[in-house]
Amino acid sequence: MASEELVPRRLVIAGSLVLGIVLAGVIGYSVIEHWSWFDALYMTVTALTTLGGGEVRPLSTPGRVFTLLLVVAGVGTVTYTVLLLVSYILEGQLNQAFGLRRVRRKVQRLENHFVLCGYGRVGREIAYHFAAEGVPFVVIDLNEGPLGQAARHGYLVVTGNAAQVEVLQQAGLERARGLVTAVDSDADNIYVTLSARVLRPNLFIVARANDPEAEPKLRLAGANRIISPYTIGGRRMASVALSPTATDFIDAILSGSNAELSLEALPVPAGSTFIDLPLENLLAGGGTTILAVKRGDEMIYQPADGLLLKMGDELVAAGPAQDVRRLDRALQGGMPAARTKAN
Numbered sequence: 001m002a003s004e005e006l007v008p009r010r011l012v013i014a015g016s017l018v019l020g021i022v023l024a025g026v027i028g029y030s031v032i033e034h035w036s037w038f039d040a041l042y043m044t045v046t047a048l049t050t051l052g053g054g055e056v057r058p059l060s061t062p063g064r065v066f067t068l069l070l071v072v073a074g075v076g077t078v079t080y081t082v083l084l085l086v087s088y089i090l091e092g093q094l095n096q097a098f099g100l101r102r103v104r105r106k107v108q109r110l111e112n113h114f115v116l117c118g119y120g121r122v123g124r125e126i127a128y129h130f131a132a133e134g135v136p137f138v139v140i141d142l143n144e145g146p147l148g149q150a151a152r153h154g155y156l157v158v159t160g161n162a163a164q165v166e167v168l169q170q171a172g173l174e175r176a177r178g179l180v181t182a183v184d185s186d187a188d189n190i191y192v193t194l195s196a197r198v199l200r201p202n203l204f205i206v207a208r209a210n211d212p213e214a215e216p217k218l219r220l221a222g223a224n225r226i227i228s229p230y231t232i233g234g235r236r237m238a239s240v241a242l243s244p245t246a247t248d249f250i251d252a253i254l255s256g257s258n259a260e261l262s263l264e265a266l267p268v269p270a271g272s273t274f275i276d277l278p279l280e281n282l283l284a285g286g287g288t289t290i291l292a293v294k295r296g297d298e299m300i301y302q303p304a305d306g307l308l309l310k311m312g313d314e315l316v317a318a319g320p321a322q323d324v325r326r327l328d329r330a331l332q333g334g335m336p337a338a339r340t341k342a343n
Contacts, residue, residue: 011088014081021048021074028070033063043067048074104170107156111175113137117162117192118183119146122208122229126180127155138171163191165199178204186214190221197222262321265294266328268313274331280305288319288327 025044029035035043039056047070059067113136116126123139127150130137139150140162147157160167162181173179173196181192189207196205207223209215215226239247252261268275274282279290283305293300293307294314300307315331317324 011081011084014077014084017077018048018074018081021070021077025070025074028066029063032066033057033060044070047071048078050075103151103156104158107138107158107170107172110136110138110156110172112177113172113175115140115162115168115171115173115176115179115196117141117179117181117189118208119143119150120182120184122182124149126182127153131155140167140171163188163195165195168196168199173199173203176200176203178206180206182208184210186210186217190214190217193218193221193223261318262324263291263316263318264324264328266315266317266324266331268309268311268315268331270311272309272311272331274309275311276308278305279303279307279309282309282327282330287323288317290315291318292316 022041022044025047026037026040029040029043030037033040035056043056047067050071114130116123116130116137117140119127119139119141123141123146127137127139131153138156138158139147140158140160141147141150142159142161144159147159150157158167158171160170162168162171162183168179179192179196179200181189181196183189183192186209189209193205193207196203205223206225206227207218207221209218209226209228210230212228212231215228218226236247279293283290290303291301292315293303293309294316295310295312315327317327319327
């Protein structure tokens with residue numbers, strides 16, 4: 001994208017023309033007048049900048065004709081290049097371009113992050129929660145206004161159409177943990193999902209659907225989860241009206257604002273020593289409750305203590321935040337949660 005170039009294309013072209021004219025002047029004086037390269041360069045710069053200073057040596061008639069052609073061709077180009085450079089610096093674009101280069105380097109170092117497509121009302125809320133949870137992410141949007149807001153909040157941004165594979169690559173999709181597309185247009189979300197699925201067949205994708213008719217299309221495009229903000233909003237309003245206390249309780253857990261209670265999904269990784277062992281071996285007196293176990297497309301609610309854990313299971317765990325973290329470390333490292341509790 002032009003806005004992401006370190007130096008604008010027009011400035012590069014103008015500078016190249018100036019260098020070309022200088023080179024032509026040096027060669028011309030060297031050939032026509034048989035001057036040294038330094039004398040030829042001095043005469044060329046003097047002619048192009050109209051500073052005067054006199055001729056190094058008297059010019060022959062062919063040399064004077066060449067000087068006229070050099071001045072006509074070069075003065076306008078030099079003046080245009082200088083004005084373009086001054087305008088570029090005065091508008092602050094040079095600093096912005098170097099800032100974009102720094103952002104690009106940070107994005108290239110990211111791993112296991114999320115790519116967030118769209119920074120509208122929904123996208124801003126998603127970014128806020130990612131930042132609150134300390135989750136690394138990159139924002140992609142076509143519009144400079146929303147991206148400027150995201151950058152002012154300290155978020156990493158990429159300008160471009162997220163439906164284009166090269167833009168997704170700039171955001172580091174090959175190394176990403178997942179993608180969330182929250183663009184206002186359902187058609188755009190479908191195209192983004194398709195492009196991301198082509199680039200990463202195993203990527204976890206969450207897509208926004210404004211119209212219920214878009215949901216099957218997003219599913220066909222490869223979205224793992226489809227969220228309708230209007231459906232979710234209506235459901236939440238009904239829940240608040242019917243069960244305000246229960247809704248407040250769930251909100252306190254999900255928002256992460258309650259340090260005493262946490263709700264997390266903990267995967268059972270390959271190589272965990274708890275694979276094919278009963279669930280009770282993992283818990284072993286810890287303070288965490290397993291609300292459900294997700295196994296493939298099946299959700300096992302209130303799992304029995306004797307349920308044998310399998311690789312790829314996800315445990316929906318609730319309890320004190322520190323106990324949930326211990327349980328996660330136990331799953332990763334193979335040590336029962338009860339033993340880690342003493343540490």
